[in-house]
Amino acid sequence: MARIFISVGSNVDREQHIRAGVKALYQAFDELEISSVFESEPVGFNGHAFYNFVVAASTELEVLAVVAILKQIERDNGRLAGDKKFAPRTLDLDLLLYDDLITEVGVQLPRGEIPHNAFVLWPLAELAPDRIHPELEQSYEKLWQAYDKSSQKLWKIPFIWNS
Template identity: 65%
Template sequence: MARIFISIGSNIHPEGYFNAALKALSAHFDNLCLSSVFESEAVGFDGSNFLNMVVAADTQLGIAEVVALFKQIETDNGRLPGAKKFSPRTLDLDLLLYDDLVTQTPIPLPRAEITTNAFVLWPLAEIAPERVHPVAQLSYQTLWDNYDKSQQRLWPIEFQWSY
């Protein structure tokens, strides 16, 4: 059984898509642990604010199977295949960590956005503060404490779950 960490983001009707994502994830994975939901300005393009969070879960699926499942959940929720990287989106699911595996295939892990994006690092530090980044060899709380918070505006929000 692997412990995975998933980044969820949306800036098109995010409340509905977050609930749909959590419903789908809870149907496929065990022991979900949810961070707070954070709002942030769009990064890389001008657009409406995003909601973001991180979810931890247990799975028996391999990395490629997890990624394929995420793509299917995104597609089922209106994400267009081949959409530009920096653009509005209904739902974005990214595998951040698969246990403490460091690999380039089938995808690069740990995901680079962990240390570069506040909207990934803060919620990850919230639910796994003592867990150690397998490359940086620092805890996620330490990485967050050392993060230059002037780089990205980010704030926690109240969120009503209905999944």
């Protein structure tokens, strides 16, 4: 079984899309661990604030099968193939880690944005503080402690999943 970590984000009908995304992730991976939900300003463009969090799961699926499931869940939630990188998102699901795999074949793992985006690093450090980044060889907690927290604005929000 591989341990996977998935970044989840939305800034279009946020509550609806992250609930739908988590429901679909439960159907695909059964048991999930979910970080706190964070609200953050968009990075790279002007727009509505995002809800972001990280989900951990276990799977016997191969990496590219996991990525295919994530892309299908995005499409099922109104995400269009070829959407611009810095633009509003109904649902954004990115595979961050697949065990300690390092690859660029089909998908970049570990995902390059992990140490650079607070909306990925903080929830990842919350879920897996002692896990070691396979390339940087530091724990996610230490990476978060060293992160320049003035570079991106985000904050934890209370989120009720079953409303």
